[in-house]
Amino acid sequence: MPANPINVTAFIDRHRISPFQMMIVVLCFLIVAIDGFDTAAIGFIAPAIRAEWSLTPAHLAPLFGAGLAGLMAGAFLFGPLADKFGRKTILIFSVLFFGVASLASAWSMDLWHLVALRFLTGLGLGGAMPNAITLTSEYCPDSRRSFLVTTMFCGFTLGSALGGLASAGLIEAFGWRSVLVVGGVMPVVLGVILIRALPESVRYLVMAGKSPERVAASLQRIAPHEDLRGATFNVAMKPSTTSPVRHLFKPELLRGTLLFWVTFFMSLLVIYLLSSWLPTLLRTNGLTLRNAAIVTAMFQVGGTLGAIVLGWLMDRFNPHYVLATAYVLAGVCVAAVGPLASSPVLASVAVFWAGFCVSGGQVGANALSAEFYPTDCRATGVSWANGVGRMGSVVGSVGGASMLAMGWSMPALFAAIGVPAVLAGFTMLTLGRIRHRQAALAVEAAA
Structure with a gap:
């Protein structure tokens, strides 16, 4: 038995x-x-x-x-x-x-x-x-x-x-x-x-x-x-008597919940802004419709490969720092698209790595959020982070029109688009440091 x-x-x-x-x-x-x-x-x-x-x-x-x-x-x-x-x-x-x-x-x-x-x-x-x-x-x-x-x-x-x-x-x-x-x-x-x-x-x-x-x-x-x-x-924990939504705001989860929300909002803002407006932005910079479509497709190709590679890295290194690095690099790669937008080859390379880092990072953030929340509120935690992220996707989807109306240059415009990705990197870095301190305190308390 x-x-x-x-x-x-x-x-x-x-x-x-x-x-x-x-x-x-x-x-x-x-x-x-x-x-x-x-x-x-x-x-x-x-x-x-x-x-x-x-x-x-x-x-x-x-x-x-x-x-x-x-x-x-x-x-x-x-x-x-x-x-x-x-x-x-x-x-x-x-x-x-x-x-x-x-x-x-x-x-x-x-x-x-x-x-x-x-x-x-x-x-x-x-x-x-x-x-x-x-x-x-x-x-x-x-x-x-x-x-x-x-x-x-x-x-x-x-x-x-x-x-x-x-x-x-x-x-x-x-x-x-x-x-x-x-x-x-x-x-x-x-x-x-x-x-x-x-x-x-x-x-x-x-x-x-x-x-x-x-x-x-x-x-x-x-x-x-x-x-x-x-x-x-x-499952080594007692069932919660509170609603799953209230559980997200318990002291031990509150900061993580808010940091995940900021990360998802910023990440999906960049993803949807680029997905919705990148072909138009490239066309206004002189690329043919065919070349603009090819360059834009590299964003999805990069995102797919990035999800697999970043997931592999997250299992072997601190996942918070893996995602923080990916998001900061995403900001750099997105900013690089502006100066390179007139060259289909160079723009494709920059867009590929932007997709690799930001789309791959978003998939990794989904996996990390599922690991972060306990069983009794895990589905709520993952779903609500995605819900807040969808607000970012709406902002990104409509924000491109406003940015075009401002008449910015391509380098300035893509540099601005890269800023939310960098912010997402800092929120992941902050969450990693918070969880590291919490783990250290738990070890001290058990000693």
């Missing part, structure tokens, strides 16, 4: 990655890939919508804004619900919800009907991504958590890229509505698969006092050779 009790966190940490855990990573990869497809879909189909309904560019602004508002609201709403009702339950609900909303969007009769449905689609998307991060994190051993979470999250950029390739053919053959149909069918089919294949987080099950048999069944799939008969399980 096994010794009682078994700490599920330590159990996962001391065993090698199993096929069962890799299945969870793959399923969450597919979730965020479809999330990426649906999030990017509106940008791909916007020109066709504008032509069919005779819209002006100003008419499209609410359409883009509705999706971002839904993403923000979904992050704030579904995080606390996942901490109360379970990661699997809310994750599957979110996936099915945005799938059905996307399908319904395909039959929109006018702009405002589509705007409302894009908000609802964004609501589901906003709940799916943070909970996929949380569930993946809670099934990964500490020694490989950052790498596996960041690799899983690369599904988002892959889904966005594949969405662009698929949309071109679908729109030409079947019209813009077909993109929304595909973007709706995929999550509905995946949601049905998830109902049977995706397990609930064992950490959540223990914290919520759910069936020990379900915990034992999942742990047995991680380590089939272990004898878990008669075992009891714990």
Whole structure:
């Protein structure tokens, strides 16, 4: 008979990655890939919508804004619900919800009907991504958590890229509505698969006092050779009696929560500003449309590779300092784009490394936030950080127009865009120092 009790966190940490855990990573990869497809879909189909309904560019602004508002609201709403009702339950609900909303969007009769449905689609998307991060994190051993979470999250950029390739053919053959149909069918089919294949987080099950048999069944799939008969399980912490949102502001978490919020806000501001306005900025500096598109694509390529490399580094070195370095370098690389903007080759190099550092850093920050928060408020912590970050994405999406209107030179403009990335680096550095001091005090108190 096994010794009682078994700490599920330590159990996962001391065993090698199993096929069962890799299945969870793959399923969450597919979730965020479809999330990426649906999030990017509106940008791909916007020109066709504008032509069919005779819209002006100003008419499209609410359409883009509705999706971002839904993403923000979904992050704030579904995080606390996942901490109360379970990661699997809310994750599957979110996936099915945005799938059905996307399908319904395909039959929109006018702009405002589509705007409302894009908000609802964004609501589901906003709940799916943070909970996929949380569930993946809670099934990964500490020694490989950052790498596996960041690799899983690369599904988002892959889904966005594949969405662009698929949309071109679908729109030409079947019209813009077909993109929304595909973007709706995929999550509905995946949601049905998830109902049977995706397990609930064992950490959540223990914290919520759910069936020990379900915990034992999942742990047995991680380590089939272990004898878990008669075992009891714990996560080395007492269940919280307060709401998950209030827990974020407890003294031991407050400074970390605020620093993560600033980091996410600044990081996503830079990412969305560059993603939205980089082609236009490059075109105004004389690059052809083709060259501007190629240079902009390097931002996503760099972000994907950066997520994997930074995740690997975070598992081997202090993750706070890895991210702090990445964000500061991102600011330098973004600033370098301005003086190099007239050269497609040199601009591509600068944009690649900017994406590597800032987009890769944002994925790493997601992984770190999942590690920072305890089980009873982890989904809320990750989701609310993403929700605050979405505010930054709105600022970035609309800020480019204001910056262009100021008539700044390219070097001055890109130097200004790089400042928030540097600020994100300093917040990560500060958080690292705070946590180092807290760990040192804990060791002294235990001595």
